[in-house]
Amino acid sequence: MKLPGTMRVFERGWLSSNNILFTGAHETALVDSGYATHAAQTLALVSHALQGRKLDRLVNTHLHSDHCGGNAALQAEYACRTSIPAAEADKVRSWNEDALTYKATGQQCPRFTFDDTISPGDLLTLGDMTWQAMGAPGHDPHSLILYCADERVLISADALWQNGFGVVFPELEGEPGFGDVRATLELIASLDVKLVIPGHGAPFTEVGKALETAFSRVEYFMGDPxxxxxxxxxxxxxxxxxxxxxxxxxxxxxxxxxxxxxxxxxxxxxxxxxxxxxxxxxxxxxxxxxxxxxxxxxxxxx
Structure with a gap:
């Protein structure tokens, strides 16, 4: 299945998340910005693909450092409107690196700001398409996934990869997470999805197989945390x-x-x-x- 013409996926190495660039008729947008040490590469990829247009909007699915580490560089270059998950707003506003997990993981993330927030259920126009934001807790309690029903495309962040999903971080601190992973997978299974753009790895169409692998993996973790x-x-x-x-x-x-x-x-x-x-x-x-x-x-x- 081909991507819609107004979408382009930059598949990155595992230090950075994938970036999804939208070039709509009236607005350009980027979903997720990669890791801080790859910021120059992110800027070069975006600039080349935009062909002289400016980046109007930056959207983060969640605020792990590999998904938002390029935010500051993109904001400095384009002064782009930045949208983050609503539940993270206070942490970013006060720049609480403990709550944002950057200190907890020993990772870098230059300070950035935001202009507005996204909550589950919100509708976004990206690349002249309508996308619904959905809550996808598990890997991160406040993560969002984005679903375009018309195109049957899902931006799954780290909630679903072709061979699993991201580390279930809440469980490491004694907070429930496995049940949330399973509920998020059930949500994805309920959608009519033909193409998944994961946070890491190549886009894929074998959605049923990926879900089967992910369900098996979460059961494996639940059997022994x-x-x-x-x-x-x-x-x-x-x-x-x-x-x-x-x-x-x-x-x-x-x-x-x-x-x-x-x-x-x-x-x-x-x-x-x-x-x-x-x-x-x-x-x-x-x-x-x-x-x-x-x-x-x-x-x-x-």
Whole structure:
């Protein structure tokens, strides 16, 4: 299934979320802006695709750093109207990096502002198409997905990927999340969707198969919540490695233990010595082919 002519997807590497650019007759818009260290690349991609037009609007599905880290750069370049999930407004207004999870994950996000908010049920015009915002808690309690019924296209953010979904972060802090993931998947299953544009990875049409995989995965996590914590630890380390590309092995433990979510994952579920857990995470990435150890450093492998 082809994308509508007013849409373009920039499929990014895993450090950044995908970006979706809309070029409507009267307004241009971008959904999600990638990670901070990729901001120059994001600006170049957007500028090239706009062909001299300005970016009028920026929309965030949620405010994890890989989805909004380019906001500040885009605002500086285009003074674009910025719309964020309504539940995050106070955190952004006061720039509470603890509540926004940037400190908790050890990730960067330059401060940005917003002009208005989006709530579940709101209708947005993007690329001359009508999109409905829907609440998609689970991976993030305040995440939104965007659905265009006329085109049967879903922008799923991290609620549904071709092979799963994002880390269920609320569970790491002892808050319910698995039930929300399942409810969000049931919502998606109730929609007439022919094309999914995920937050990471290529757009796909095998929606039923992806949902089957995602339902199976959440049941797996519900059977033993420590599995979600293990996955989170690996993801947090891989994200660090994607950003830095190479980390001295002796620096890993203090870097990881400085992350609140690493600490909580260990305290609540894994209950390992911090050094042991850091070594375990390294071994997991190496075994998966996502990293290698060279000359006393952990080196990223794509």
């Amino acid at each position: 420590a599995r979600n914590a293990q996955n989170a630890v690996k993801v947090l380390l891989k994200f660090l490695l994607l950003e830095k590309q190479s980390i001295a092995l002796e620096e890993l433990e203090p870097m990881l233990t400085g992350m609140y979510l690493f600490q909580e994952s260990n305290r609540r579920y894994l209950k390992k010595d911090a050094s042991e857990l850091a070594h375990w995470a390294v071994a997991q990435l190496v075994r998966a082919g996502a990293a290698e150890v060279k000359a006393g450093r952990l080196v990223n492998k794509d």
